[in-house]
Amino acid sequence: MSQTALNLIAISIFLMTLSALLGPLLNISPTIPAIATFTILGIATFDSFSFQGKGGSLILDWIAGFSSEHRDRVIHHEAGHFLVAQLLNIPVTGYTLSAWEAWQQGQPGQGGVIFDDGELASQLEVGKIGAQILDRYCTVWMAGIAAENLVFQNAEGGSDDRRQLAEVLTNLGFTDGNRQQKQRFHALQAKNLLQENWSSYEALVKAMRQRASVAECQSAIESAQLTDNQHN
Structure with a gap:
């Protein structure tokens, strides 16, 4: 798996952990972050095998571009x-x-x-x-x-x-x-x-x-x- 896909997976794990900690305080249903996490994981896997990580690179570069x-x-x-x-x-x-x-x-x-x-x-x-x-x-x-x-x-x-x-x-x-x-x-x-x-x-x-x-x-x-x- 490409480094880009691994970065997306790391982001999804971070978001899942953060939502588990803050969800009860913000009254966020655990279903929402779970769906978001599995969606990111699915995109990362699909991108790695189908687009050689280019899609993930676009996403990560777009996020970094805000800096x-x-x-x-x-x-x-x-x-x-x-x-x-x-x-x-x-x-x-x-x-x-x-x-x-x-x-x-x-x-x-x-x-x-x-x-x-x-x-x-x-x-x-x-x-x-x-x-x-x-x-x-x-x-x-x-x-x-x-x-x-x-x-x-x-x-x-x-x-x-x-x-x-x-x-x-x-x-x-x-x-x-x-x-x-x-x-x-x-x-x-x-x-x-x-x-x-x-x-x-x-x-x-x-x-x-x-x-x-x-x-x-x-x-x-x-x-x-x-x-x-x-x-x-």
């Missing part, structure tokens, strides 16, 4: 991916900031920056990848976590990024110790790139808040870089 901090974290996280990809010459073709936007565009997961990763995919298919392109993508994958740590002093997102990096490195024969070391190294590389281009990062965050197009986001980055060069 302004969550929305802000998502923007800063994805801006980290976007900027570092731009700096490392990895083409960005689009971005989404919620599971709903990702679903509308036919993208998996809860949203994110979309890259033109044809070169990486073709090399992975034959099980051989150049060290330079691997390092570039590893840095981009860790850039969202690095951005969150810089802005919020911790990272709540990034589990999919770590999983993707680990899967690629595992397929290439890296040991667990080497994978952990490479993850830390590229997190530091991403952090340094973000700090060195902080005005570009802030300009990109502002553009993404306004749901600017990819071309407009790239223009915002270039304008900030030009201003920095003039001041230097």
Whole structure:
């Protein structure tokens, strides 16, 4: 069962427990929370087997979207991916900031920056990848976590990024110790790139808040870089 389905089950158990405690005080019939709980469990099970957890992701992301901090974290996280990809010459073709936007565009997961990763995919298919392109993508994958740590002093997102990096490195024969070391190294590389281009990062965050197009986001980055060069 997917992690999303497990999260929905955890929510249903919490609601059932809460209703059992508060029901008598609020004169709520025990039938109502029981029906609600079994409905959520049924949805979670159906979603897990029929939609690979996408429906649950939409629900959980919709609930999280009520938090302004969550929305802000998502923007800063994805801006980290976007900027570092731009700096490392990895083409960005689009971005989404919620599971709903990702679903509308036919993208998996809860949203994110979309890259033109044809070169990486073709090399992975034959099980051989150049060290330079691997390092570039590893840095981009860790850039969202690095951005969150810089802005919020911790990272709540990034589990999919770590999983993707680990899967690629595992397929290439890296040991667990080497994978952990490479993850830390590229997190530091991403952090340094973000700090060195902080005005570009802030300009990109502002553009993404306004749901600017990819071309407009790239223009915002270039304008900030030009201003920095003039001041230097």
